[in-house]
Amino acid sequence: MPKQQPEQQAPPVQRLRVRYAKRGRLRFTSHRDFSRAFERAVFRARVPMAYSSGFNPHPRISYAGAAPTGSASEAEYLELALAEVVVPADVHAMLDEALPSGLDVLEVVESSGGSLADLLEASRWRIDLAVDRAVAEAAVARFLAADEALVERMTKKGMRSFDARGAVVSLDLLPAAGPAEGSDAGRTSLDVVLRHGTPAVRPDDVLRGLATVAGLDAGESPLMTRLAQGPLLESGDVGDPLASRA
Known part of the structure; x- marks a missing residue:
């Protein structure tokens, strides 16, 4: 019997770039802990994420230039790949509501293309x-x-x-x-x-x-x-x- 192939996900229709801050005690949040908290926030906020293909699909979030654990920051960045076209300001409000105080969304804009990491x-x-x-x-x-x-x-x-x-x-x-x-x-x-x-x-x-x-x-x-x-x-x-x- 041929091995079952994983479901292939549709490509993203929109990408958003997010600037966020790590403040107060949450500067001690590791990048791994933050990524878990952010994925939970995306789920709670019902952001229409695009997902990776494969047997274990995960939301398509690209992190770039994370600050060292213990450092505060007013300039952390990530990119979201979405399955639906949304208004960036709406995503900003939803994420800021879903994240704990100290992990604060500062700006959400539509991606202009290219690599976010290359800009940092x-x-x-x-x-x-x-x-x-x-x-x-x-x-x-x-x-x-x-x-x-x-x-x-x-x-x-x-x-x-x-x-x-x-x-x-x-x-x-x-x-x-x-x-x-x-x-x-x-x-x-x-x-x-x-x-x-x-x-x-x-x-x-x-x-x-x-x-x-x-x-x-x-x-x-x-x-x-x-x-x-x-x-x-x-x-x-x-x-x-x-x-x-x-």
Whole structure:
């Protein structure tokens, strides 16, 4: 008796790109846990998803450029493949209602084609440190003057050594939020633009590079927040991957 073939699913008729945020305690949500929560939200919201073919069909959701676990983010992206044409604003409202607070949908637009992942060339990060501003300023200057900053990190392929300096497009201190003797004394915020590559250099790698090159102690629990993710512009800034819908 011939082996039964799995049912073939119809191709998607529409693709939507979604920008979402990870805030508060939900920054500790792993990518695997988020993908499960998002698939449940899609089901609860009754979004007309397209499904993969095969014996175990699953909703066609493409994730791109996920932030490391423990990092907050205002610029996470994914793409939905749909079986029906919908109004993006309706999907936005349905998903935001179905997801827990802290996993917040910020924008939903129709895909303009091409690869979403290819548009995510760089990220802008804010790193909040319990470090005196003068100490951080000196460390940043030494880091930027260095030819390289070799760091090590455990990856899926084992311990790897790579250059954290080479991925840094810019690294600056953000203006102090208050008087030098005020409540923000002893705290500093860094603004860093990182070029995406392989292996991906993360903001915690930059902190390790600052420690290696300049001896900077980042203190306890630095808070890392991705502010933007998208194409790397000639100015060195990070563009909006959803801006072009033509």
